[in-house]
Amino acid sequence: MISLGEHIKNIKDILRNDREFPNRMSDEMLQRARAVAMDLNIEISIPRLAHKQTHRSNPPSDNDNEYWRRSLIIPYIDSLISSLNIRFSQENTPAFALSKLHPLYMTKTSITDLHKNAESFQEFYNLDITGELNLWHNLWVKKALTDDQLRDIEVVDLFNEANIFYPAVRKALIILSTIPCTTATVERSFSTLRRVKTWLRSTMGEERLTGLCLMSVHRNYSKENSEFIEKTIIDKFSSNPRRLLLN
Structure with a gap:
C-alpha cells in the first residue's frame, strides 16, 4: 500500500x-x-x-x-x-499508515518515526498500540531478515507472530488485510453477481448467494483445494436433508 x-x-x-x-x-x-x-x-x-x-x-x-x-x-x-x-486525501492517510507495521518498511524506520506514523491510525481506528510498538519493532529487527525474505511475507502471515503477545498489533493487521488498494475486488463481485444470480436462481437465500459468489470470485482457491471442498463442505451440506415438495 x-x-x-x-x-x-x-x-x-x-x-x-x-x-x-x-x-x-x-x-x-x-x-x-x-x-x-x-x-x-x-x-x-x-x-x-x-x-x-x-x-x-x-x-x-x-x-x-x-x-x-x-x-x-x-x-x-x-x-x-x-x-x-x-x-x-489526508483523510485516507491512516489506512496507508497501517502499512508501516509490515516488517519490510518497519525495519527501515526508526522507532521515533514509527510512533509518529502510528498516531494517525491509532486515533482514527481507536487503537492503543503504543505499548506494543517497541516490542514489535525489536522483534523484526532481531530476526535480521533480508529484503527479499521480508518482501515475501504477506500480511496474513504476520497474524501468527502477533497472535499472543501483540493483540493490538494483530487487530491493526486485520484491519490492514481488509483494505483493498483498488476497487478491482468490488467490481469483480458486481460482475460475478450478475453471472450467479440469474432468472433461474432468483429465489436463493442471501447466505447461499454469498457463498456462490465467493466461490466464483476465488475460483483459483476452489480449484487448488477441490479435494478438501469435496470431502468437507459437500458432506456437510449433504448431511442436512431438505424437504422438497415434489408434485
Missing part, C-alpha cells in the same frame, strides 16, 4: 507538470488524433462557435489546437488531478 501511495504521488506530479505546460501534451495528443482520423477518413474540425453557448464549452481560440486544448485536454487533466486528490 505504501508503494501504491508513492506511485500515485508520482502520477500526480506528472499530471501537474502537464497542466503547467499543456501545449506540449496537447500537440502530441492532437497529432495522434489526426493520424487516426486520417486513417478513418475523418476530418477534425472545430464546432460552430456562437456568442452565447450554454450546452457546451465555447472558449475563445485562434486555431483548432488552442480550442481543443482549452475545451477538452485541460479540463480532463484538472478532473484527473481533482479525483486523485479526493481519493488519496
Whole structure:
C-alpha cells in the first residue's frame, strides 16, 4: 500500500507538470488524433462557435489546437488531478499508515518515526498500540531478515507472530488485510453477481448467494483445494436433508 501511495504521488506530479505546460501534451495528443482520423477518413474540425453557448464549452481560440486544448485536454487533466486528490486525501492517510507495521518498511524506520506514523491510525481506528510498538519493532529487527525474505511475507502471515503477545498489533493487521488498494475486488463481485444470480436462481437465500459468489470470485482457491471442498463442505451440506415438495 505504501508503494501504491508513492506511485500515485508520482502520477500526480506528472499530471501537474502537464497542466503547467499543456501545449506540449496537447500537440502530441492532437497529432495522434489526426493520424487516426486520417486513417478513418475523418476530418477534425472545430464546432460552430456562437456568442452565447450554454450546452457546451465555447472558449475563445485562434486555431483548432488552442480550442481543443482549452475545451477538452485541460479540463480532463484538472478532473484527473481533482479525483486523485479526493481519493488519496489526508483523510485516507491512516489506512496507508497501517502499512508501516509490515516488517519490510518497519525495519527501515526508526522507532521515533514509527510512533509518529502510528498516531494517525491509532486515533482514527481507536487503537492503543503504543505499548506494543517497541516490542514489535525489536522483534523484526532481531530476526535480521533480508529484503527479499521480508518482501515475501504477506500480511496474513504476520497474524501468527502477533497472535499472543501483540493483540493490538494483530487487530491493526486485520484491519490492514481488509483494505483493498483498488476497487478491482468490488467490481469483480458486481460482475460475478450478475453471472450467479440469474432468472433461474432468483429465489436463493442471501447466505447461499454469498457463498456462490465467493466461490466464483476465488475460483483459483476452489480449484487448488477441490479435494478438501469435496470431502468437507459437500458432506456437510449433504448431511442436512431438505424437504422438497415434489408434485
